[in-house]
Each structure stands twice: as structure tokens, then as C-alpha cells.
Amino acid sequence: MPRLLSVVPLVFVVAASCGAPAPAPAAETTSKVGGSVTFVAMTDPDTLDLHQTSNPVSSTIFGWIYEPLVYQDLDNSYKGLLAESWTVSPDSKTITFKLRGGITFTDGSPFNAEAVKFTFERLQRLGAKSPIFETFKNVTSMEAKDDLTFVMNMKDPYAPIFHDLQVSYAGILSPKTVRAANDNISRTAIGTGPYSLKEFQTGQQITLERNPGYKWAPALYQNRGAPYVQELRYRVIAEPATQLAALDAGEVDVLGLRAQDLAKYANDARFRVYDSFTFGLTYLGFDAKRPPFDNAKLRAALARAVNKAEIVQVVFENKLAKAQCCPIAESIQGYDTRLKEFELTFDPARAKAELEALGYKAGADGLRTMPDGKPFKPVLYTTTSDTHGKIATLLQAQLKGVGVDLQVKQLESGALLAATPKAEHDLYLNGYSWNEPDMFSLFLSCDRVTSSNRVLYCNGDLEKLIKAGRTELDQARRMQIYYDAQKLTMQEAPWQPLYMPVSKTAVNAKVLDLKQGQAGGLYWHDAWLKK
Amino acid sequence: MFRYVLRRLMLAVPVLLGVSICVLLMASLVPGDPATVLAGDTASAEQVERIRRDLGLDQPIPIQYLRFLERLAHGSLGESTRTHREVLLEITDRFPYTLALALGAVVVSTILGIAMGIFAAVRRGRAADYLTMGIAIVGLSVPTFWIALLGIIVFSLNLHWLPVTGARSPQSYILPIFALSLHSAAVKARITRSSMLEVFGQDYLRTARAKGLRERVVLLRHALKNALIPISTIIGLQFGSLLGGAFIIETIFGWPGIGRLAVQAIFNRDFPLIQGTVLVGAVTYMLANLAVDIVYAWLDPRIRYS
Numbered sequence: 149m150p151r152l153l154s155v156v157p158l159v160f161v162v163a164a165s166c167g168a169p170a171p172a173p174a175a176e177t178t179s180k181v182g183g184s185v186t187f188v189a190m191t192d193p194d195t196l197d198l199h200q201t202s203n204p205v206s207s208t209i210f211g212w213i214y215e216p217l218v219y220q221d222l223d224n225s226y227k228g229l230l231a232e233s234w235t236v237s238p239d240s241k242t243i244t245f246k247l248r249g250g251i252t253f254t255d256g257s258p259f260n261a262e263a264v265k266f267t268f269e270r271l272q273r274l275g276a277k278s279p280i281f282e283t284f285k286n287v288t289s290m291e292a293k294d295d296l297t298f299v300m301n302m303k304d305p306y307a308p309i310f311h312d313l314q315v316s317y318a319g320i321l322s323p324k325t326v327r328a329a330n331d332n333i334s335r336t337a338i339g340t341g342p343y344s345l346k347e348f349q350t351g352q353q354i355t356l357e358r359n360p361g362y363k364w365a366p367a368l369y370q371n372r373g374a375p376y377v378q379e380l381r382y383r384v385i386a387e388p389a390t391q392l393a394a395l396d397a398g399e400v401d402v403l404g405l406r407a408q409d410l411a412k413y414a415n416d417a418r419f420r421v422y423d424s425f426t427f428g429l430t431y432l433g434f435d436a437k438r439p440p441f442d443n444a445k446l447r448a449a450l451a452r453a454v455n456k457a458e459i460v461q462v463v464f465e466n467k468l469a470k471a472q473c474c475p476i477a478e479s480i481q482g483y484d485t486r487l488k489e490f491e492l493t494f495d496p497a498r499a500k501a502e503l504e505a506l507g508y509k510a511g512a513d514g515l516r517t518m519p520d521g522k523p524f525k526p527v528l529y530t531t532t533s534d535t536h537g538k539i540a541t542l543l544q545a546q547l548k549g550v551g552v553d554l555q556v557k558q559l560e561s562g563a564l565l566a567a568t569p570k571a572e573h574d575l576y577l578n579g580y581s582w583n584e585p586d587m588f589s590l591f592l593s594c595d596r597v598t599s600s601n602r603v604l605y606c607n608g609d610l611e612k613l614i615k616a617g618r619t620e621l622d623q624a625r626r627m628q629i630y631y632d633a634q635k636l637t638m639q640e641a642p643w644q645p646l647y648m649p650v651s652k653t654a655v656n657a658k659v660l661d662l663k664q665g666q667a668g669g670l671y672w673h674d675a676w677l678k679k
Numbered sequence: 680m681f682r683y684v685l686r687r688l689m690l691a692v693p694v695l696l697g698v699s700i701c702v703l704l705m706a707s708l709v710p711g712d713p714a715t716v717l718a719g720d721t722a723s724a725e726q727v728e729r730i731r732r733d734l735g736l737d738q739p740i741p742i743q744y745l746r747f748l749e750r751l752a753h754g755s756l757g758e759s760t761r762t763h764r765e766v767l768l769e770i771t772d773r774f775p776y777t778l779a780l781a782l783g784a785v786v787v788s789t790i791l792g793i794a795m796g797i798f799a800a801v802r803r804g805r806a807a808d809y810l811t812m813g814i815a816i817v818g819l820s821v822p823t824f825w826i827a828l829l830g831i832i833v834f835s836l837n838l839h840w841l842p843v844t845g846a847r848s849p850q851s852y853i854l855p856i857f858a859l860s861l862h863s864a865a866v867k868a869r870i871t872r873s874s875m876l877e878v879f880g881q882d883y884l885r886t887a888r889a890k891g892l893r894e895r896v897v898l899l900r901h902a903l904k905n906a907l908i909p910i911s912t913i914i915g916l917q918f919g920s921l922l923g924g925a926f927i928i929e930t931i932f933g934w935p936g937i938g939r940l941a942v943q944a945i946f947n948r949d950f951p952l953i954q955g956t957v958l959v960g961a962v963t964y965m966l967a968n969l970a971v972d973i974v975y976a977w978l979d980p981r982i983r984y985s
Contacts, residue, residue: 191943194761202719276729277717334763350772351935352845385844385933393831394843394933562711562948565720582721590721599724 181358183677184379185659187402188391192351192384195334198267198319199275205382207316212356212380214319214339217245217264217298218310220583221368224481226310229366230259230320230340231298240305240621247296253322254344254359261292266323268300274331283312305619307626311584340364342375342673354382369673376676395419401656407465410652419654422664425470426651428581429477431643432543437597437604438571440518441526444640449502450526450575451492451644453550454543460647463538469647475588475637477648482585482630490638499550508551516551527555529573531564536577539646543577568602576602579649585630588614592637605642680976684969691965698961699954703744706950712736713760713948734760747954756958757951759944766955770937774959776846777936780928781921783856788864789914795864796871797898803876812872818865823924827858827931844933855932859925863917870913874906881905907978915971919964 193206198214201207217231228234231245251259268290275281286306291299302309312318325338337345342365343356362374383400385391392409394400405413405421413419432454434441441447456471463469473491476482504510507519516524528543530536540556547554554575559567568576580591590596593614594606613633620626637643653670655662658678663671714731731737735746750757756766799811834841834854842851878884879902887901888894926938937956944952976982 194947195763197763200763202717202721276726276733277719279719279721281726282723332763349935350769351776351939352847352933383844383933384935386939387931387933389828390831390844390931390933393828393836397835397839397843399843399845560711560946562716562946563709564711565715566711569724578720580720596723599727600721602720 180376180676181374182376182378182679183658184381185377185401185656185675185677186381186383186399188394188400188404189354189382189384190386193354196337196345196348197274197333198278198317198321198337199271200277200334202277202279202317209337209345209354209356209382210316210319210339211341212343213337213341213345214316214321215341216314216316216318216320217247218314219366220311220314226314229314230264236621240619241302243300243302243309244293245298245300247298248364249296251340251364252361253325253338253340254361255322255325255338257322257324259320259340260295261298262295263320263323264298265290265292266326267319267321270321270326270331278317280312280315280317283309305621307618307621308584308586311586343380346379351384353384356380356382365673368671371674375673377672395654398656401659403654405652405654407463407468410465410467413654418657420657420659420662422653422655422662422670424651424653424664424669425477425479426581426649427477427479427583428579429472429475429648430469430539430577430579430646431475432646433576433578433603433605433643434641435571435574435576435604436640436642437606438574440524441574443506445502446506446508447641448492449499449506450547450550450552451641452495452499452502453547453552454644454646455494455546456646457494458546459539459542462542463535464647464650468650468652470650472645472648473638474634475592475643475645476585476630476634477645479648480583480585480587482627482634484627484631484634487631487634487638490635492638492641492644496550503550503552510551514551515548515553523553525553525555526574527557527572528575528577529557529559529564529567530577532558532560540577569598569604571604578602585626585633586614586618588630588633588637589618592642603642605640607636607640610636610640680973684973687965687969687972691962694965695958695961699747699958700744702954702957703740703747703950706948706953707740709945709948711948713950716946716948717760747951756955759949759952761944761947761949761952766951769940769952770955770959773935773937773940776934777922777925777929777938778963779852780855780859780925780934780936781918783852784859784863784921785914785918787856788860788862788867788917789910791860791864792867793871793903793910795868797875797903799868799872800875800879801898808872812869815865815868818861818868821861823858823862824927824931826861827854827928830854830858831931846934851932855928855934858931859921859928862924863921866917867910867913870910871906874909875902878902878906904978908975911971911974911978915968918967919960922960922963 189205191205193209194203195201195206196209198210215230217229218226219229221227230248230251232248234243234245236243247261247264253259268284268287271278271281272284275284283306286302286304287300288303289301293299319339322338325336326333329336335348342359342362344359346357347355356379358375358378360374363372365372383394385394388406391400391403395403414421434447436442436447460466460469460471472478474483474487503516508516508524510516518524528540530540537558540558544554544556567573580587582590590600592601592605592610594611597604597606610633613629613636617626617629617633620629659675660678662675712731713734714727714736717730718727735743747757758764759766759769762769795811795815799808802808831843831854835843841854842848845851884897884901887897923938925936926942928934929936929939937959941953941956944956
């Protein structure tokens with residue numbers, strides 16, 4: 149189940165400024181303020197409690213209301229947002245943040261080091277469902293040294309800390325509101341962000357309204373004050389056909405498009421279509437723990453039977469995906485073009501020869517049997533999504549080309565999550581979304597073979613590299629570690645990387661000055677609506 | 680009559696307990712538990728275990744059921760594992776929308792179905808009869824989701840009369856109610872027609888006509904009232920399926936009803952919410968059928984409950 153964590157499509161992305169805020173001229177600002185933009189949400193956010201969810205809709209809403217200490221800039225570097233600057237101790241175990249002054253929560257209370265400490269301690273106490281819960285297990289103590297100095301002490305150096313501190317789940321809460329609500333903030337959300345929660349109509353719509361007091365917008369934008377768009381609405385529509393009808397009828401202004409709808413909207417003057425990459429990758433995995441796929445040679449042989457270009461062309465019409473060579477997608481730090489030489493490229497003749505050499509002989513019907521004479525019918529597990537269904541069908545045909553009779557089992561996500569740690573599958577088709585090379589520790593480490601490592605792959609050499617990558621703070625050395633980790637993974641083939649999803653979003657042409665990011669989303673803070 | 684109603688209501692208690700046990704057993708058989716789903720695809724085994732413990736899922740099923748009963752005795756259906764809100768609150772937020780949809784569909788389908796049924800019965804064997812019953816067959820055969828999407832294309836996108844989604848205005852009720860009504864209107868039309876034809880052969884109808892009553896009075900007061908008994912049975916039974924079938928309509932129209940809530944609860948393995956929505960569905964269904972039984976007595980004075 150690909151989950152968008154670091155940057156969700158269309159999230160409001162904010163960047164820090166070094167200088168003092170310089171609001172745009174008053175007259176211009178006033179003339180641009182107003183109107184509303186309506187987005188689509190597949191479901192309600194399950195809760196607005198920042199620490200008790202890993203739900204993507206909730207995460208999107210948090211992106212507008214809450215702000216974290218740091219953010220990831222367009223060049224993938226980390227810059228201060230609520231933090232002005234920071235220093236890291238020589239042993240890399242202590243980070244001292246200097247916080248930005250003069251910031252207030254939308255309940256009027258001031259933002260300070262106490263609020264940061266309160267928020268992260270609450271995360272440690274209640275956040276078992278949060279994607280950054282594990283990160284904070286490494287944090288041994290936190291201190292509000294003075295009003296604007298926050299100190300975080302860690303057990304071990306942890307290189308991905310800034311990534312984990314910039315996700316929307318790491319936003320800072322208003323202690324005043326949380327205490328007043330007796331810790332129950334499932335329907336309350338008070339942050340420092342450019343928007344605040346106006347209304348939560350269960351099952352229908354979430355309405356956010358502009359925070360008029362917001363004046364710490366980053367230098368990335370021309371508009372340094374409050375956003376221009378008065379209201380943002382998230383309308384809950386689960387059915388794709390209805391989502392399109394709502395877009396056509398003007399009930400919705402922004403919608404991610406499917407391949408089959410692209411042509412229609414690209415030529416419709418009422419909309420503009422924006423492109424963005426996602427920080428993720430879909431892969432074909434092999435259950436590396438259990439025979440027969442504990443054999444790296446067999447995994448490599450099957451990987452060579454996979455035609456990525458055909459998948460991207462047939463399923464995505466060459467528009468909504470880009471074939472990938474390596475475990476780290478090209479949108480994510482750590483991607484290295486030098487690794488292409490290790491890619492197990494599509495070569496059916498070689499796949500057949502390797503299968504023969506391994507004792508998988510083809511019968512009269514062209515289908516192979518295992519070395520012990522039993523039919524070779526590996527089972528692929530994947531989600532019930534349409535896209536995964538289409539890819540699975542294509543993989544069936546591609547593997548049949550080399551004599552492998554692939555069986556496909558599509559499972560609803562809860563059942564799939566439960567099935568994989570039990571190693572019920574032979575092959576696994578799914579994706580990850582994690583804008584950090586440390587995705588290795590989540591999806592390919594020995595520690596996670598009973599949970600998020602869905603291919604149950606455990607390799608001592610890779611494990612050492614993963615651990616080294618987590619603690620190495622020198623950027624160049626760290627990237628070399630991930631080069632080695634990727635090379636090893638590509639040679640061992642627990643995964644055959646397939647493609648990086650690309651999103652195409654139709655936005656109503658009434659929205660002006662919407663910035664298109666290099667990757668991962670649209671930038672809304674300068675956007676205003678044609679009257 | 681009062682004692683009869685009371686007895687029926689008391690009988691509902693063991694039925695509901697049975698339903699709740701069945702739901703718990705079925706939910707525990709579904710692969711994937713709430714902790715796995717809640718933790719998401721990046722969680723560690725330790726995280727999943729901690730959530731499982733926090734939710735009390737590490738306890739044996741009988742203990743979990745006793746805890747549910749204990750909460751129920753205090754008037755609570757528990758807290759949703761997903762939203763951390765009281766299940767009752769989740770349901771009361773959404774149930775009125777589904778009830779409005781189901782009641783609206785009952786009213787529309789009953790009026791439409793009975794009108795079509797009478798019209799066809801009166802013109803038995805003529806072109807109008809075949810045409811009406813042909814329309815009913817189409818109504819029975821066409822899937823609800825197709826009618827719903829067609830309705831959106833015609834009335835929302837082409838004519839701009841009605842909104843596509845949501846329940847924000849009175850107009851937004853029209854398309855979902857009609858889409859949900861058509862199938863049951865077709866069933867009611869066919870039942871009405873055959874009941875009316877059966878009644879047409881009765882002596883009392885000949886007597887009514889012989890008395891010189893107007894045909895309209897004969898039809899509506901004498902024939903229809905007697906033909907209504909099987910129709911009212913169908914109304915009661917269909918009410919349940921309208922509540923259940925509302926899920927598709929709710930999904931298509933982005934309707935904030937309980938059908939979608941229940942299905943999401945199943946996907947999320949949100950046991951307290953599954954339990955709550957099923958119990959509310961069961962209570963509604965039983966009340967609807969009790970109401971039908973009471974209507975029987977009004978329709979046919981010979982029926983008496985003791």
C-alpha cells in the first residue's frame with residue numbers, strides 16, 4: 149500500500165525565510181484574498197489527532213494546519229521552518245534548535261520551546277500509530293532550555309532525523325488547546341499553519357479557513373503573509389466516476405487524474421494539468437526467506453523476465469509512471485545513475501537459460517516444473533487496486549513467456565498486511581512512499597522481517613550498511629553507503645524495482661499563480677482565484 | 680396490542696445479543712487485525728503489538744465480548760479504534776442521512792410501485808399493462824449504480840439541475856432517493872398488480888360495484904386496502920435491504936451515511952464500530968417489521984394480536 153508521507157500531492161509546502169517577513173503591498177493582497185478551492189478526499193480523515201494516525205487524508209489536512217520544525221526544500225536539503233537554526237553536538241547525539249520568535253498558534257497562545265517539548269513527549273506517550281513513533285524511541289530526553297531553545301538528546305546518532313522531523317506528523321501542537329480538550333483532539337486541530345480548521349462535517353467535507361494572522365511564510369513565495377485563498381475544502385468522494393463528474397460540474401477544483409482521463413482534461417480550457425513526481429516506487433518482491441525464492445539466482449532469473457517498459461506503456465500509457473532501475477527512486481536522495489549497470493534488465497532468453505540451469509525444465513506445454521518435478525506455480529500477492537491488478541495480469545503474461553505459470557492473489561489491504569509476515573506469498577507487488585534513503589531500514593532490514601519488510605529478506609552485509617547509513621551524518625559518505633546498499637540489493641534481487649508513479653493533477657483554471665514544484669507537489673501559498 | 684408490542688421488543692434482546700456474538704466471531708475470522716491495519720505498512724512488529732495491547736486485542740474473545748457487554752450496560756458501544764470517538768456518536772452523526780435516504784426511497788418506491796401496479800392491473804392484458812410491467816422489468820434488471828451514474832450525467836452534468844455529491848441541500852436528496860427507489864418500486868409494482876388481480880375476482884368487489892359505488896372508490900377503498908397486506912410485508916422486508924443497499928448509493932453520491940461507515944469499519948477492522956453499525960441495522964430492521972405487523976392489524980381488522 150503506497151502511502152504518501154513526506155509530501156502529499158498538493159500539500160501546502162512552506163519554506164523558511166532568513167530575513168524578516170515582508171508582506172506584499174496591502175492593496176494587492178486585499179484584491180487577491182477570497183474564494184475557495186475544493187479538493188477531493190477518498191475518505192474522511194480518521195482522526196485529527198496528529199499522534200494517533202498514519203492515515204494519508206489526515207496527513208494532508210495536517211499539512212495545512214500544523215507546521216514542523218524543519219522542511220525539505222526543492223533541492224532536498226533541510227531548512228528551518230518553526231526552527232530558525234540548529235546545531236548538532238560533535239558526537240551527533242544532541243541537537244539544539246533555536247526557534248523562531250513571534251509565532252502564535254491560532255488559539256492565540258505563543259509558540260515556544262515548551263510547546264515543542266510538550267508535543268514530542270505526547271508523541272512518545274500516545275503515538276504508537278504514528279509513522280515517526282520509532283524515531284522518537286531513540287530520543288532519550290528533551291529540554292526547553294529557554295523560551296526559544298529546544299534541546300533533543302538521542303541514544304544513538306540518527307541521520308534521518310531531519311526527514312522525520314519535517315513530515316506533517318511532526319507538526320507542533322498548541323499545549324493550551326490539547327490540555328483544554330483533555331488530550332482528546334480527534335476533532336480539534338490548532339497549529340501555527342496558514343490555515344485553521346473551520347468545520348468537520350463527518351463523511352462529507354472538511355473546511356479549512358485562512359489564518360489571517362499568518363505572517364511567517366517562507367522566502368520561496370512572493371506572498372509572505374497569510375494565504376490568498378479564503379477557504380479550502382476537502383470533499384469526501386470515494387467513487388472515481390463521481391469525482392470526475394464533480395470536477396466537470398465545478399463542485400471540485402482539484403483532482404488527480406487517471407491515465408484514461410488525461411487526454412480529455414489536457415485539452416479542456418477550464419482546467420490546467422500539473423505534473424509532479426512522487427517520492428516512491430513500486431516493486432516486484434520475492435519472499436526471500438522461503439524456498440524456492442531464498443535462492444538469489446532464481447529471483448534474478450525471474451526479474452529478467454519482467455518488462456518494465458511494457459508495464460509503464462500498457463498500464464500508464466507512458467504518462468503516469470516512469471520505469472526505475474534501482475531501489476531508491478529517482479526523486480529521492482540517494483538515487484545514483486551509476487547503478488544502472490547493475491540493473492537486471494529485460495532479457496527473456498537469459499531468464500530462460502538461467503531457469504534451465506537451475507533445474508526448472510519446461511514441459512510439453514511450455515510450462516516449467518521445479519527441480520523436484522512438481523509444477524512451478526509461484527503465487528503473487530498484491531492489493532485490490534485496479535492498477536496493481538492490471539500490472540499483475542501483465543506480469544502473468546510476461547512470466548508465461550519464460551514458462552512460469554504465475555498465480556495472482558489480490559487481497560484487501562488489511563488482509564495483505566496480515567498475510568505477508570506469515571510468508572504466505574512467493575511474490576509480492578506493492579510500493580513504498582518514503583522520501584529518505586533510509587527506506588532500507590523499513591522495507592529491507594532484518595529487524596522488520598516480521599512486519600514492514602514484506603519480502604522477508606535478511607542479509608548481514610546489507611544490515612551493516614543500513615545501520616551505517618542511519619548513523620552517518622556526513623552526506624557524501626552516507627550517499628556512498630546507500631550506493632553500496634542499492635548495488636547489493638540489485639545483485640541479490642529481493643526486489644525488482646518497477647516504476648515511480650507520476651501524478652497529473654487537473655486544477656480549475658480559476659486558480660492563478662499556482663507553482664509547480666520540481667517534485668512532489670504543488671505550491672499554493674502564492675495562488676489566488678480569478679474573480 | 681400493547682402487550683404484543685412489548686413482548687416483541689423483549690424478544691429483540693436475545694436476538695440482538697445473538698447478532699452481537701455472530702458479529703464478533705465473524706470479525707475475528709477476517710484476516711488482519713485492527714492493530715496491523717492501524718499501524719500501517721511501515722510499522723514495526725513491536726508497534727503493532729503495543730497497539731494490540733492498548734486495544735485489548737491480546738485478550739481471549741470471550742473476555743473481549745464480556746467487556747463489550749459491560750460497556751453496553753453502561754450505555755456505551757465503545758470507542759472506534761480508528762477515530763477515537765464514541766461509536767454511538769459516529770453512528771448518530773451518520774444514521775439520520777441513511778434513514779432519510781431509506782425512508783425517502785420507501786415513500787417514493789411505494790407511491791410509484793403501487794400506482795404502476797394499479798394502473799397495470801386495471802388494464803390487464805392491454806398494451807398499457809405490458810408497457811408498465813416492461814418498465815418494471817427494466818427497473819428490476821438495471822443495476823442501481825448504473826441508474827445513479829446515468830442520473831448524474833443527465834441531471835447534474837447536462838441539465839445542471841441537481842448537485843453531483845453530498846447532502847448539503849434539499850436538491851441533493853433527489854437523485855440518491857430516486858436511484859435507490861427504482862428497484863424496489865419495480866418489485867412493488869409487480870406485487871401490487873398480482874394482488875389487485877387476485878382481489879378483483881372476489882365477491883365483495885362485485886358487491887361494491889353492484890351497490891353503485893364509483894370505480895375509483897371500489898379500486899382504492901375496497902380493492903387496494905385488501906391488496907395492501909402482501910405489499911406491506913414487502914415494504915418491511917425491503918426497508919432492510921434499502922438500508923444495506925444504501926452503501927452503493929452512498930459511495931456514488933458521496934453521501935455521509937452509515938453504509939459507507941460500516942464498510943470502512945470493516946476495511947479498518949474497527950470492531951466496536953462494526954458491532955455498533957450492525958446492531959443499529961438490526962434494531963432498525965426489527966422495528967420496521969414490527970411496524971409492518973401493526974399495520975397489518977389496521978389493514979385487516981380480522982388480524983388481532985394477543
